[in-house]
Amino acid sequence: MQVPGERPGAVLEADDHVVVRLQDRTRPLAWDLHYRVPTGGDLLERWTEFHHTGTAVDGDILLLRYASAHWPLPQRPAWRIGSVHGGWSREGCLDRSALPVGETVLGSRRGHTGHHANPWATLDAGEAGEEHGEVWNVALAASGSWRLTAQRTAAGRTGVVAGEGHEGIELRLAPGGTHRTAVSLALYTERGFGGSSRAFHHHLRTHVLPHPEELRPVLYNSWEATSFAVNEENQVALAKRAAALGAELFVLDDGWFRGRDDDRAGLGDWTPHPHRFPRGLRPLADEVHRLGMAFGLWVEPEMVNVDSDLYRRHPDWVLHLPDRTATELRNQLVLDFSRPEVTDWALAWLRRLVADNAVDFLKWDFNRSFSEAGAPGPVPDARRVHVEHARGVHQVLDRLRADFPCLRVEACAGGGGRVDPAVLARADQVWASDNTDAVDRLIVQHGFSQLYPAGVMSAWVTDSPNPLTGRVVPLRFRFHSAMAGVLGIGGDLTRWTEAELAEAGRLVRVYKDIRPVVQQGTQFRLLGPGEGPLTAVQYLDASGERAVVLVWRPGTTFGPPLPPLRLRGLAPADRYRDDDTGQEWSGATLMGFGLPLPDLPPGDCASALIRLRRVDGRGRSARPVRPDGPAVAHDATGIPNAQRPQRKEERGIG
Secondary structure (H helix, E strand, O other): OOOOOOOOOOEEEOOOOOOEEOOOOOEEEEEEEEEEEOOOOOOOEEEEEEEOOOOOOHOOOOOOEEEEEEEEEEEOOOOOOEEEEEEOOOOOOEEEOOOEEEEEEEEEOOOOOOOOOOEEEEEEOOOOOOOEEEEEEEEEOOOOEEEEEEEEOOOOOEEEEEEOOOOOOEEEOOOEEEOOOOOEEEEEEOOHHHHHHHHHHHHHHHHHHOOOOOOOOOOOHHHHHHHHOHHHHHHHHHHHHHHHHHEEEEEEEEEEEEEOOOEEOOOOOOOOOOOOOOOHHHHHHHHHHHHOEEEEEEEEEOEEEOEEHHHHHHHHOOOOOOOOOOEEEEOOOEEEOHHHHHHHHHHHHHHHHHHHOOOOEEEOOOOOOOOOOOOOOOOHHHHHHHHHHHHHHHHHHHHHHHHOOEEEEOOEEEEEEEHHHHHHHOOEEEEOOOHHHHHHHHHHHHHHHOOOOOOHEEEEEEEOOOOOOOOOHHHHHHHHOOOOEEEOOOOOOHOOOOHHHHHHHHHHHHHHHHHHHHOOOEEEEEEEOOOOOOEEEEEEEOOOEEEEEEEOOOOOOOOOOOOOOOOOOOOOEEEEEEEEOOEEEHHHHHHOOOHHHHHHHHOEEEEEEEEEEEEEOOEEEEOOOOOOOOOEEEEEOOOOOOOOOOOOOHHHOO
């Protein structure tokens, strides 16, 4: 807060960062510019706090245009901007193009980060590659509407302004009021786009994620198997098959609550469906736990159907403008989470749901954007919900996780519609896209990896032909695509053949072996989608002992044999052995000449997984290895014992 008598422009030392204090000469408005370099990191964090320093005589102040930070860039002959674009089920399409003179604006007016963009951008002088060249990266930890504006003048000056909201968003400060912006993050590297990504991955794991030390469990989700036709009997049948495959977490998706026979009713009435679950959800949860898995539930707390008891009681709780009719999308409206009475209601039923049903995991969904979005109060700040709704969501998640320290959360918004560092401070993983087509997912996952690590990216193996695209893809390719992140299974296991179930079980065991390397290791994008006939990614564990390489060939091409795949990050003088074939190469050979590609099956959608382990001078592995990976002990939650956080009673917390 403003210190009486302190001179404007003062530079203060806060607990862990620097603050520059400024004062408007003509208005009772002060603002503090905060600068912080997290311990051991390469990133700089910036945010701004605004303070109304006047009295009631001065009246309120409207913040019409404000930002978290302006990031000035050095002069270069030319600039290129990189970002992702797309839409629902085609998120994360990476684009790099010349930055023109003027303003280039990336943003969202939708009340969430959006499927069409994500709040980050890279800038380079047009010369950077994956592993070389100068790259500047700017991101914003904002889960509502947002804007990044890259400015380039004719004189060669370039910079990026990052902030919440968009034009038309006005925030009212009463005397004594304060507003703190979202945090903006930025970094500079000479190691190309891959170096930029790895620095962000390290920052998110070290300073943002709630439990980065945990390995995320293999989950099974019942949505594509049963849709809304869920009941206790068919969920138990699926849970038994999922457990037999090695799943560690069973998630009951949409359709479990009162009135939810389709998507036209029920949202807001969060009690078990009396006909589908006449005994409630606890018997299913107990059976899932008995099978050795954790129990998860799908919820959509921010939404309401008009056909619901909640809407009939509180029609005023939805986002609306007084002179506009609220438009339903997906047959639902958005509840106003900027209002304390709404967030208090949501927190109360979520607490009951988790406690009464021994819920270990929530899949928190958000399936539509804002429209006619307003809030009660004076007209000038009616659209503050574009910023404050997301902050209400953050508060609910913070309070819920404080009450249930063992609860884990997956953030979802019709796929990847709400992904940013602020969400990752409150979620253990995110659902990157509703598109589970294993070929399309390579594009989604490539764009996702530009900022976010593989250990938070939930990816499923679903049925073939794919429910969305109709593409026929072999089971092995589908698994290899999903094994590049947090493996999940979402197909109808009652229709899988015995051969498919056996192959799936083997691949789950292989994934559990490589899971520490994929989820917590360093990622190298060897070949991106569209760079040639192959797409490939490599992971290296922190010790440098193990490397995992995934290779995909989506389509068949005629031509000469494909060249070896040059790996990265290995020790040149050390030797590495293929766990499955026993072949050995030096690190210098694998990074210089390259890894000889294994024989891929003929036809479209062929893939391979290679596990490499560093060996000593006598050709011995540093640790013994089993063909399908080491056995891992699990408790009743399905989470490996070594990774499961202690429950509340085990910690001695009252």
